[in-house]
Structures are given as structure tokens and as C-alpha cells.
Amino acid sequence: MNAEIISVGDELLIGQVINTNQAYIAEKLNAVGIFVDRMTTVGDNEPEILRAFESAFSSHDAVVVTGGLGPTHDDITRSAVCKFFQTNLVHDPEALRNVKELFERRKLAVTKLNEDQALVPRGCTVMQNSLGTAPGHFFEKDKKFFIVMPGVPSEMKGMMEGFVLPYFEKNPTGVVIRHRTLKTTGIAESHLAEQIGDVKSILDDDSGTTLAFLPSPMGVKLRITVRGKKLSAVEERIHNVEAKLRARAQKYLYAADDEELEHVVGRILTERKLTIAVAESCTGGLIADRLTDVPGSSNYFERAMITYSNDSKMAELSVPASFLEKFGAVSREVAEAMAFGIRTKSNTDIGLSTTGIAGPTGGSDEKPVGLVWIGYSDRHETIALRFNFLNDRRRVKERTAQAALELVRRKLIKIT
């Protein structure tokens, strides 16, 4: 089964918003055996929308449309859908209930514009929107599908997960496509490629199997893709390729698929009943932010200090004034003192610290922008590692946070 994704919205055409919906939808449709072979973006313009609908629906088994379902004058997808299917709008009582409930919970009055959000094209199955006011439309016609969802990513994802994907799981398409992503960090793409060696010997020359290297600032991802007819055979192939990759690069593989480094670290801390506290300077709270993104993190994350000023480093973490004077705030000695200070003060098993020059100013020849020290302290040792990140301010923060969490992971599982 092939599909085209159509995104509607002027904000996409002027480059104001990067389209993340298309990649998400394509990946999820792949998982239920639907292959996207075309993606189109058009503006809030009825003739253009209708032209895209006609072209897509005439050449594809499924069309997935997002965007333009909101309450204001520039949201015209719903009326275009009505024209396309030569139907009209009807009130959906459940959608209206949903709108009213949402506004009640927010303690806001429901306006006429809001109530109109409960109008849907006659003849579709209504996909309710648990995160917003615009319902989605699911048309099935002559074994073909026409699916319309809001452009707000969270609302679209809610409908994909709550309705579209379950539908195709119950009504399988006969083809199975599976992806598996293994995540590495702390190794360059070319070095990882050398470590892994001959890709053909890993894929067994199977044309339905591919391996892709995907570099990013957080590390290089390895993506295995397998297409086939039987789920069990496809999953077995994924499993075999993964095993070969693990045999060659296990040390660098910290997680798979959607799992992030903070989940892995959190899982190990939970299993071992260990606690952590963080003292951040250059990362400015990003490590704490990532650690607390994990549900249940309050079980192991005790506290963090964002000690930006020298005063706060001394007062909160007992960093000796002499260290700051002699070695400077960005130094091995201060990183170690911060990690030790936060651990002992918070009475946790692990203390983690960062101090560096995020830029764009504040660098010198001796200590350039991007110089970072990451400190780690547990009952047995207190150490610090030096990094040089050649990036802009945000990127330095991101790469430092990633390297700090990876340091904790490696210490926990005794990789050095």
C-alpha cells in the first residue's frame, strides 16, 4: 500500500516552521506496512489544496493530510475536504463535548468559533482530539483511505497513535517494514564505520535490508531497515543484524529507538537504588532538565544547583576560593570540587558537574570557547574529564549535557 502525505500551511511555505510531521507520519506508516512515496506541501489556498488532493488520491492507496483545521479564517482544509468529497459539514456531538470540556478545564468561555470546531464533513469517521479542539477525519472509500489531521504535532500524534495506527494494525496491509535505530555517542562517524567494518557482511547481501549511518550532534545513529512479508522473519533479520552490530560496537551503543540517554541512566539508577545530584555551570540546567524529563525521576534525582556565579559555587558547593583564583572557574580542580560538593551536600550516591565556556564571548587563547570540564564523584572516586566542543552556545550546552550523562552511564556499567 502506497501513500502520499500532504501538509497544508503558509507557515511551511515561507520557511517559518520546519515540517517535522512528514517524517513522523512516514516512519509510523512504514511500521504498519504503508510506504510513503511522495510528500507535498501547499499553502492555505483552496485551488492548490484541491489540486494536491486530486493528484494524490488518484495515484495512491492512502492520502494523509495535516494542517489547516484550526478555528480562524486562514484554516481552510476542512472546507476543501468537503468540496473534494462533495459533501457538507455536520455537527458531531462528541467533538462538541470535547471542545466544551477542554475549555471548562481551562476555565475559559466557549466562543462560537470554538463550537464550530465540532463541525465535521458528513461521511467520515470522526477522530476525536484529546489534546485540542479540532477533530480529525478518516474516510474509507473503495479500499482507499483519506485521513485528515491537525497540523499541531502533539494533536496529530495523538490521532495517529489513538486511531490511525491501531486501525491498520487491525486491518493489516500485507507488507511489513521495520526499523531499528541503535544510538552511539562519543565516537566520530568515520571511526564508528571502521569499528563496524564491512557492511555487506552484516547485511548478508539481502536487498530488503539496509543500514544507514545518521550523524547528529548528540552522536551517530545506526538505522537498520528490513522489508518483508512476514513479521516474524522481518523481526528475526532485524535481530540478527543488531546482534552483529553489537558484537562490533557494543561499547558505544547506549540506547535503541526512542530511548534517550536520560532514560538509560535513570533505569540503571533505579535498578541499583542509587541517587544523583547535579551541579551545573555552563550547561545552565540542561542536564537537570533532561533527567527530570523521565517520569519517576524523583526517585533518584535529588536536586541540582545551577551555580553560574563564583559566589554560588563557593556558597552552595564549598568550592574553595583559592581554586577559583588559582585555576579559574573552568578547570579540572573546580569541576571535581563541584561534583564532590554537590554529592556530599545532597547526600546522594553520585555527584555530576559541568563548568565550561559556552560562548560566544569569554574565551581566551588558553581557555577557548567550547572548553568544558565535566566532573564526576561517587564514594570511590572524584574525577574530571576535559572536552573541546567547537560549536555555538546552544550546541556546546547540548554536547556537554550528552557527554556528562554518558560519563555517568559508563561509570555505572564500568566501561571506561
Place this chain on the structure above:
Amino acid sequence: MNAEIISVGDELLIGQVINTNQAYIAEKLNAVGIFVDRMTTVGDNEPEILRAFESAFSSHDAVVVTGGLGPTHDDITRSAVCKFFQTNLVHDPEALRNVKELFERRKLAVTKLNEDQALVPRGCTVMQNSLGTAPGHFFEKDKKFFIVMPGVPSEMKGMMEGFVLPYFEKNPTGVVIRHRTLKTTGIAESHLAEQIGDVKSILDDDSGTTLAFLPSPMGVKLRITVRGKKLSAVEERIHNVEAKLRARAQKYLYAADDEELEHVVGRILTERKLTIAVAESCTGGLIADRLTDVPGSSNYFERAMITYSNDSKMAELSVPASFLEKFGAVSREVAEAMAFGIRTKSNTDIGLSTTGIAGPTGGSDEKPVGLVWIGYSDRHETIALRFNFLNDRRRVKERTAQAALELVRRKLIKIT
């Protein structure tokens, strides 16, 4: 002049890579008066590529193609371009020099595959690639343009900035397009629409001017777009529409274009020589992370405490144990005590705090997931505001951080 962007690559169709090229190209073309009204993505498949070329070139003044110019078997854009223009490949000596130089610098041997990268379609102007081996192709035919660039973002950007944009600056299209985005927060889209009222009266029924409402979890953006022939007239229209919007919704407008709330808050704090410290519970460091994303934030951001545990709230912020017992950690009293505690401890002008139930667990009937108290303290007052965010964990953190920074902004400029 209108344009279509065509992206070529299987990696885009399976959702492996998010397409950031389209947004970049669209924004840059807008700036030289070229309006993108359609974006298309197709796979590494010749019939699909040719179909997209034909459809785009027949209905647009300019077509911009990226991707599929690499050296391996799945890169077929170049041969499709030759078929489309019924031409053949010729060697470009400068491109060959570039390939050889690149490999010399990397101390690698040049293979036949690499040398073939210097083959270009006869009849195009060659755009050299300073960052990679694949040259770009620039066709001008009957006042129409067909531009082909690599898919690697840095290489594509190099060609846009080095060749495409300078070309259209030297050969102006006669049209000027300008955008202006005004950002609001703390008001629902429908309420903002009511506040603003009749859109037509704001736009003066000018067909070259549009106003879009763009909702996001951080707030609703208002985007003004003006197309015209003279830059001065276009800018004046933008200015007039902006003034009318400001007259109707000034209170909610916190920034324009690329400026974020943390920049606005940082600018006001800097101007007034004020300092801030933050005590975060449910936001887990996100407010500190945002504040420290701003270069120079060390001038006003003194420290933050991420006090996740009750112990840390008492020890670090002097929150009375009796408050935690009697009112619970998520309460007005604790939010106020946290804001007051961090301000007095850090000796800053402002103290800001958050405490809430980020979820997915930990909620109750009385205190559901998404309940948040935000505390604010300065020399004159200590207050807390209650919010209910109906979202997932990350979204609750994001919306809380945004509402907290907005509270500071409003207090600083005396909006209540």
C-alpha cells in the same frame, strides 16, 4: 516569481531524516522576492523524479531541486536532469580540481567514482561546491530557472549563499516579500482572535497583505506578510498593520520574529541592572536552561536550585516543614516560600519558583496532573499564580517555563 522546491531522497520518505532544507530555501528565496507555493519530496526513483520535474517546471518560474547528487548507485538526480533537458554529461575541469583538492586535504586517494562527480549536464552554469564533491547546476531557460543542489544542508547552504542568492540580488525579480511575526503567550487562539476583532479592517482589504494565526504550546504567533513592488512601501504596510495589532493586543505581545521570551526578559533585566535567581521543582531546570541560552546571561542570572525533593526545598530554600505537611509541595504557600527563599538566599532582586505535578503519575482528584503553582518574589511583594496545563510531562514543563518567564516580563513592565 513563484517557485517549487523538490527534495529527492528515500531517507526523507521513510522518516529517517527531517527535511530542514525546504524551510531554509523557502525563507531565503522569499527574501529575494521569490515565493514558494509548493514543496514536493520524492524518492530515488527516476519516473517519480521526472514526473515531479515536469509538474513543477510547467507551473512555476523557478524550480529548486536538492538531493541525489552523490557518488553512489542510489544518487540519480543528475541523470534525471539530463533526461529532462535532453542533454548529456560533460566534464567540468574546475569541479574536478575541486574534488582532487578536497581529497588531498583529507589525505585520501581519488577514486573513479569521485572523479565522476565532476561530470555536469551540458548547458548549465556550474555552481562549485566548496564543502563537498558534488557541483550544483543552474539552468536559465526562457526566463525560467531550474536549480539543482546537493541534499547535504551545509553544501546546499554554501551554494545558496555563494551563488543563487547573489544572482537574484543582482537580477531582482521586481517583487518584495516581507514577513513580521508577533508573538503572544497566555491567551488562547480564539480569545486572541476576539481581542483583535475584524481582520479585514486591519489589512485594509489589501490583497498583498495577509495575517496568520499560528498556535503553538508556547503561545499564539501572529504573522503579517506583505508582498509588493517597492521595499519602502512594503515595510510601511508591515509597520501599519503591526501598529494596529499592537493597539488591540499589546498586553500579550512579548516579542517579534526570532526573539524568544528569555531574550526579552534578559534585555529588561540588563537595562534595569536587576538580577534573578530561580527555584525550580516541576520544571526541573528548564527555566535556568532557557535563561542561560542567552549570551551574557551571567550578568543577571545568579543561580538556580532544582529542588526536587522535600528535603532540598527545606534545606536550600528554607521552606517550612509545616507548609509541606499542611499544604503539600504543590501549593501556593510552598511556591511563595520557594520564590522568597531563593531570592533572599541568592541576594538577587527577583526570585522565581515553580512547583507542580508534571505527570504522568502523582496526580489526585484534588491536585491533578498538570496543576502548577508559579511563585514570584521581589522587594515589594511575594505572590503565586495557579495554572492547569492539560498536557504530557514535557509539555507541562515547557508551558510552565513559558508562563513563569512571562510572569517576570509582566511584573517588570507592570502589566498585570
